[in-house]
Amino acid sequence: MSNEELTLQCANPECRVSETGRCVEGFELEKCLQYGSEPEELTEEEEANEVEAGAPCVQLRSAETLSLEEASKLLRAAPTRVIAIVGPSDSGKTSLIAGLYELFQEGPIGDISFSRSVTLHAFEQTCHDARSASRRTSPHIHRTRRGEVRFYHLDILGAGTQKTLTLALADRAGEEYKGAADDTSSGVDFPEIQRADTLTLLVDGQRHLDSGARHNLRSEIIMIIQALVDGCALQNGQRLAVVLTKIDQIMGSANEERALAEFSKLVNKISELFPNIFTTIASFEIAASPKSGEMKRGTGVDKLLDFWKDPAPPLAESAIMTISPKRAFARLRHLDE
Ligand SMILES: Nc1nc2c(ncn2[C@@H]2O[C@H](COP(=O)(O)OP(=O)(O)OP(=O)(O)O)[C@@H](O)[C@H]2O)c(=O)[nH]1
Numbered sequence: 522m523s524n525e526e527l528t529l530q531c532a533n534p535e536c537r538v539s540e541t542g543r544c545v546e547g548f549e550l551e552k553c554l555q556y557g558s559e560p561e562e563l564t565e566e567e568e569a570n571e572v573e574a575g576a577p578c579v580q581l582r583s584a585e586t587l588s589l590e591e592a593s594k595l596l597r598a599a600p601t602r603v604i605a606i607v608g609p610s611d612s613g614k615t616s617l618i619a620g621l622y623e624l625f626q627e628g629p630i631g632d633i634s635f636s637r638s639v640t641l642h643a644f645e646q647t648c649h650d651a652r653s654a655s656r657r658t659s660p661h662i663h664r665t666r667r668g669e670v671r672f673y674h675l676d677i678l679g680a681g682t683q684k685t686l687t688l689a690l691a692d693r694a695g696e697e698y699k700g701a702a703d704d705t706s707s708g709v710d711f712p713e714i715q716r717a718d719t720l721t722l723l724v725d726g727q728r729h730l731d732s733g734a735r736h737n738l739r740s741e742i743i744m745i746i747q748a749l750v751d752g753c754a755l756q757n758g759q760r761l762a763v764v765l766t767k768i769d770q771i772m773g774s775a776n777e778e779r780a781l782a783e784f785s786k787l788v789n790k791i792s793e794l795f796p797n798i799f800t801t802i803a804s805f806e807i808a809a810s811p812k813s814g815e816m817k818r819g820t821g822v823d824k825l826l827d828f829w830k831d832p833a834p835p836l837a838e839s840a841i842m843t844i845s846p847k848r849a850f851a852r853l854r855h856l857d858e
Pocket residue numbers: 608609610611612613614615616617660661662663664665666693694695696766767768769770807808809810811812813
């Protein structure tokens with residue numbers, strides 16, 4: 522057994538650090554007193570309380586994020602909006618998902634209410650990381666690991682239809698989007714973008730504040746879109762939301778006016794460079810997980826949700842895809858729609 526395998530264990534039988542890489546109590550691994558020790562044996566009494574072997578039982582879903590295959594079932598079952606949340610590392614993609622869930626915990630967002638989710642545990646985990654209640658001095662979200670895209674699921678009510686509407690929020694490590702932009706030779710395989718109703722492109726407000734970093738960020742963002750266009754991932758008439766994140770860092774700073782004006786310029790530049798790619802382009806400003814108490818968690822996320830609820834318009838005859846997506850997920854549509 523390697524050293525890593527030896528330490529990826531915990532004395533707490535409820536901790537799944539070997540699968541998730543995270544402490545169930547929310548501690549940094551090196552600060553958890555139980556991490557690294559062998560799982561404790563159950564006492565006789567605990568064993569007696571375990572479900573009797575052979576007794577009828579129902580296997581419950583783990584309520585973790587969904588794989589591509591699991592998310593495909595959502596698309597078949599109900600009208601669904603696929604929201605691909607795209608942006609460089611640290612731009613705030615996972616925080617946005619956590620911020621939306623937190624807003625729903627306070628009640629309906631505008632006239633949209635929460636109905637159900639099959640990924641509750643995953644939402645709880647990201648929100649726990651994002652809250653200072655996780656006993657850190659400031660909120661800290663774990664970097665999303667590289668690998669296949671994962672989906673968070675929400676059923677919502679009151680989004681302009683009598684039925685529930687399903688939102689499938691796609692989260693992937695920012696490094697992979699950046700990797701596709703840096704090396705276009707390997708092609709892009711992002712089924713969540715091919716099927717997306719709305720591509721949500723995040724622009725890191727903290728980097729945007731600094732004039733040097735802003736320049737690199739701008740070219741990174743444009744190169745990501747260009748790689749998606751070149752890889753034929755944007756043939757679906759997607760709508761585009763360009764989102765300036767972490768505005769708590771911008772508002773009230775000496776460079777506020779400049780930063781907001783430059784963001785507006787970036788959105789115009791995207792419209793200019795990609796005139797026939799998106800059916801709509803809209804811009805948003807959010808603070809999903811502000812670091813100071815001055816701005817409310819989830820600021821601006823309500824407007825984004827209102828935008829997400831609308832579908833991508835049906836494709837015009839002349840715009841039928843030239844390349845059929847490899848993955849079934851990217852081709853699935855609900856018949857009612
Ligand atoms: N000040 C401030 N910080 C934020 C906000 N939203 C997110 N952050 C911080 O930005 C960092 C990155 O956030 P993530 O949500 O993990 O970013 P990501 O885009 O998912 O990053 P990857 O998973 O690496 O691709 C974290 O430290 C967050 O706490 C915000 O509204 N304001």
